[in-house]
Amino acid sequence: MRREDETDETSVFRRVVLKNASPYHYMKICLVLDDESTKLSAVDLKLFILTGLKNLFGEVGAAISFDLLKYDEDTLSGLLRVPSRSLVKLWSSLTLLGFYQNQACAFRVLQVSPYLLSLTGNSRELKLD
Amino acid sequence: MSVFMDLNLSFCADKSRLRSLIETAAHLGFSTVAVNYTFEPTAKKKQEIPAPMPITDLMDQLPVVQGRSRPIRVLNRLTVVMSDSSHFRPTAPEYRRFDLLAVQPTSEKLFHVACMTLDIDIICITVTEKLPFFFKRAPINGAVERGVMFEVSYAAAIRDATMRRYTIANATSLMETCKGKNVILSSAAEKPLELRGPYDITNLGLLFGLSDGDSKEAVSSTCRSAVLHAETRWTASGIIRTTKTCSVTPIQQEAPPEESDAPAAKKAKLEDE
Numbered sequence: 482m483r484r485e486d487e488t489d490e491t492s493v494f495r496r497v498v499l500k501n502a503s504p505y506h507y508m509k510i511c512l513v514l515d516d517e518s519t520k521l522s523a524v525d526l527k528l529f530i531l532t533g534l535k536n537l538f539g540e541v542g543a544a545i546s547f548d549l550l551k552y553d554e555d556t557l558s559g560l561l562r563v564p565s566r567s568l569v570k571l572w573s574s575l576t577l578l579g580f581y582q583n584q585a586c587a588f589r590v591l592q593v594s595p596y597l598l599s600l601t602g603n604s605r606e607l608k609l610d
Numbered sequence: 611m612s613v614f615m616d617l618n619l620s621f622c623a624d625k626s627r628l629r630s631l632i633e634t635a636a637h638l639g640f641s642t643v644a645v646n647y648t649f650e651p652t653a654k655k656k657q658e659i660p661a662p663m664p665i666t667d668l669m670d671q672l673p674v675v676q677g678r679s680r681p682i683r684v685l686n687r688l689t690v691v692m693s694d695s696s697h698f699r700p701t702a703p704e705y706r707r708f709d710l711l712a713v714q715p716t717s718e719k720l721f722h723v724a725c726m727t728l729d730i731d732i733i734c735i736t737v738t739e740k741l742p743f744f745f746k747r748a749p750i751n752g753a754v755e756r757g758v759m760f761e762v763s764y765a766a767a768i769r770d771a772t773m774r775r776y777t778i779a780n781a782t783s784l785m786e787t788c789k790g791k792n793v794i795l796s797s798a799a800e801k802p803l804e805l806r807g808p809y810d811i812t813n814l815g816l817l818f819g820l821s822d823g824d825s826k827e828a829v830s831s832t833c834r835s836a837v838l839h840a841e842t843r844w845t846a847s848g849i850i851r852t853t854k855t856c857s858v859t860p861i862q863q864e865a866p867p868e869e870s871d872a873p874a875a876k877k878a879k880l881e882d883e
């Protein structure tokens with residue numbers, strides 16, 4: 482929902498008002514594996530998350546349409562986009578995933594936000610005095 | 611908002627593993643953790659109640675909590691697995707060495723006793739098997755009134771699919787009866803990879819049937835209440851605390867305090883009178 486500021490023609494600013502809750506949530510995640518040399522491609526990761534969803538919520542969970550927007554194979558970290566109403570389901574299935582091919586693993590959810598831009602910085606990594 | 615706590619890290623004799631457990635908890639953002647010693651008395655022979663390992667033995671310098679620049683606080687906790695009412699000895703001096711006291715009742719009668727009379731801080735809810743009894747409103751209301759917390763731990767749910775079913779089933783049946791009051795969520799983790807971050811647990815609480823607010827409180831302020839409840843247990847009405855002084859030698863006289871502004875003003879006032 483956006484509205485051009487009609488009263489001031491010269492203004493270059495535009496006010497953006499979101500009347501509805503934002504449609505998507507973005508999650509920055511990192512997979513920690515017991516054996517750090519294991520390689521995981523983006524397809525593997527998505528399949529792994531999907532299996533977790535299906536284990537916890539069945540076919541209804543597997544029908545959640547989430548996307549892996551960005552993935553770094555070296556650090557095993559990536560960005561997920563998920564419809565806001567399915568966030569709790571996806572997140573809880575990530576929390577309860579404990580094993581990847583019989584080795585212990587854990588998903589560290591680093592940041593969650595309804596705006597992709599917010600994931601560029603992390604206030605928790607700031608050094609406080 | 612109060613800080614995040616995880617009041618159940620399983621103790622293991624392997625020092626390096628316990629150390630990495632505490633380090634991981636600090637990295638995930640927990641400001642306080644409790645190392646849990648489980649004590650399971652059996653009828654056959656008398657067993658020793660474990661003594662807590664001082665944290666200074668474990669690590670010289672406590673790890674810094676992520677985002678807080680403060681070292682983590684480590685408490686000791688004893689969990690007594692009760693299968694008989696004589697297993698919990700309220701006056702045992704061994705219990706005083708622990709910061710937190712918890713019991714895990716195995717039958718409805720013991721659950722009632724734990725809720726209504728025992729002087730404890732936490733009641734553990736079984737998550738590894740089907741609940742052998744139903745939660746009744748009366749003992750749970752009694753426990754809520756006395757400030758005793760109910761604990762649901764989630765590590766078993768990560769380890770095994772069957773346990774996950776029991777965890778969710780037992781947790782939801784607890785939430786139905788206690789309506790989200792006095793519930794804490796903790797890990798009971800044995801390995802660092804079984805720990806989850808505080809916000810993950812908050813989200814997991816929603817799955818267990820907690821509301822948004824109660825879920826967050828289950829890892830923060832309710833835990834704080836449990837710790838404060840434990841601190842007041844050894845005091846008279848939470849006001850007076852008595853300790854034994856070991857030293858026989860008279861306390862060394864402190865050097866006379868230097869005259870600062872405030873005492874001087876006070877002194878002047880006294881002289882006037």
